[in-house]
Amino acid sequence: MLNKIIFAIDEVLDKSILDNLFEYIYGIKIGYPLLLKIGVNETINLVHNFIKNDKEIIMDLKLADIDNTMKSIVSQLEFADSYIAHSFIGIEGALDELKKYIDEKNKKLYLLASMSHKGWNDNFYPYIKNVISKIDPYGIVAPATKLQILKTIRKDFPKKIIISPGIGAQGGEFGDALCYGADYEIIGRSIYTSKDPIGKIKEIVKLQEEKINVC
Numbered sequence: 573m574l575n576k577i578i579f580a581i582d583e584v585l586d587k588s589i590l591d592n593l594f595e596y597i598y599g600i601k602i603g604y605p606l607l608l609k610i611g612v613n614e615t616i617n618l619v620h621n622f623i624k625n626d627k628e629i630i631m632d633l634k635l636a637d638i639d640n641t642m643k644s645i646v647s648q649l650e651f652a653d654s655y656i657a658h659s660f661i662g663i664e665g666a667l668d669e670l671k672k673y674i675d676e677k678n679k680k681l682y683l684l685a686s687m688s689h690k691g692w693n694d695n696f697y698p699y700i701k702n703v704i705s706k707i708d709p710y711g712i713v714a715p716a717t718k719l720q721i722l723k724t725i726r727k728d729f730p731k732k733i734i735i736s737p738g739i740g741a742q743g744g745e746f747g748d749a750l751c752y753g754a755d756y757e758i759i760g761r762s763i764y765t766s767k768d769p770i771g772k773i774k775e776i777v778k779l780q781e782e783k784i785n786v787c
C-alpha cells in the first residue's frame with residue numbers, strides 16, 4: 573500500500589481514531605492550534621504510539637525568529653523528529669545556528685520554500701532558493717496548490733525530501749503533488765473532519781495510487 577500521507581493535526585481528536593490511522597500514514601505534522609489547545613504533555617500522550625515507531629513526527633511551528641529563541645523552542649519539543657522553519661528569516665544569526673543545533677540532536681530541519689495560500693508571493697523565490705541551498709536542510713515544504721512552483725522546486729532540489737500541503741480542504745487534488753515531485757502529501761482537515769476518518773484515508777490512498785499510475 574502507498575504510504576505517502578503526513579497527517580496534519582490542527583484539532584483535538586480522539587486518540588483511538590488517530591491510532592487506527594497508524595498503518596495508512598507515513599508521519600504526523602503537529603501545528604500550533606493543537607499544541608495551544610492541549611499543551612505539550614497531552615500532545616505527547618496523543619501521538620505516543622507514533623513516537624519512535626517508524627513514524628516521523630514533524631513539528632510545524634514555522635519557526636521564524638532569532639537563533640536563540642528558535643533553539644529554545646526546539647529544546648522544549650524534543651519528542652519530535654523534525655521541525656519546520658521559514659526560509660525568509662535568512663541565514664546568519666538565525667537558520668545557520670538552528671540547523672547546527674538540530675543536526676547536533678540528530679533531528680531534521682524542513683525549510684518552507686513557498687506557502688499554499690493565494691497571497692504568498694513567489695517572486696522572492698530566488699532569495700528563498702539561495703537560503704535553502706546554503707542551509708542544506710533535510711527537506712522542503714512546497715505547496716500542492718501551486719503545482720508549477722512545486723515542479724520548479726523539485727527541479728532545483730532533486731535530492732531533497734519535499735512535503736506538500738494544500739490538498740483537499742485547500743483545493744489541491746489527492747495525488748497531484750506526488751506527480752509534480754513531492755515525496756509526501758500533508759493532509760489534515762479532509763481526514764479529521766470526516767465522519768469516517770478511516771474510510772476517508774483509505775479512499776485518499778486509492779486516489780493517490782490511481783493518480784501516480786498515470787502521471
Ligand code: C5P
Pocket residue numbers: 580581582603632686687688689713714715737738739740741742758759760761762
Ligand atoms: O487541513 P489541511 O489539509 O489544509 O492542513 C494543511 C496543513 O499544512 C496545515 O497544518 C497548515 O498549517 C499547513 N501548511 C499549509 N501550507 C503551507 C505550510 C503548511 O497549509 N505552505
